[in-house]
């Protein structure tokens with residue numbers, strides 16, 4: 553992180569990776585705006601960071617709702633000022649147990665894409681102009697290996713992550729030379745509620761702790777802005793070690 557305090561907006565920040573990343577960045581002096589749909593757990597996550605002396609703010613919103621992006625962007629700017637780092641982390645899995653594409657309804661596909669693709673797109677579009685105007689910034693899309701591997705029953709989620717990866721790739725090309733980086737990073741398997749919802753029989757001992765993955769993402773975020781932009785749609789273990 554540079555000498556200036558950075559302002560970070562993280563979606564899906566009331567638990568799991570988003571919460572761990574918010575706590576790690578706040579501990580290093582960032583102001584963090586934390587978004588989730590459910591007020592109670594979000595306020596608890598914010599309070600825990602504040603108790604440690606961190607600068608954290610709760611923003612209750614559903615990123616999959618049409619029109620949410622403008623409201624989130626406006627509220628976040630009012631809370632902390634211009635956003636330097638956007639982390640598109642909130643994600644919909646679709647109905648669980650996960651099911652083959654032939655048993656996936658159009659409504660379920662729409663719901664997954666509304667959060668993972670349209671929501672991330674709309675929020676990025678709402679914030680990136682200000683980053684470009686300031687000649688600095690980072691947009692991080694949290695991806696998944698389901699974006700590249702054809703896992704049976706992960707079709708809706710995987711297709712949405714592939715689409716989000718490609719948004720990141722094109723955005724990175726369009727912002728080349730602007731000083732704004734756009735990255736898509738696969739965090740790997742983590743011991744979180746999403747993982748438990750999808751794969752309830754998995755042994756938590758085989759999964760990474762979200763705090764460990766967050767530490768790697770912090771290293772990635774703190775890398776100095778280089779000329780141009782890069783997209784790293786690979787594992788966070790590779791890009792941040």
Ligand SMILES: NC(=O)c1ccc[n+]([C@@H]2O[C@H](COP(=O)([O-])OP(=O)(O)OC[C@H]3O[C@@H](n4cnc5c(N)ncnc54)[C@H](OP(=O)(O)O)[C@@H]3O)[C@@H](O)[C@H]2O)c1
Pocket residue numbers: 563564565566567568569570587588589590591593613614615616640641642643644667694695696697738739740741742743744745746747762
């Ligand atoms: N866990 C893994 O093994 C794994 C593997 C690969 C990739 N990932 C990716 O890592 C990211 C974080 O996942 P996680 O495992 O940390 O998930 P998690 O523990 O289930 O946390 C999800 C967070 O997102 C919020 N959220 C969900 N839908 C939202 C919406 N529509 N609008 C706003 N907030 C929303 C949740 O709070 P509310 O429910 O209250 O909104 C919660 O704060 C996701 O992008 C996921 O796809 C995870």
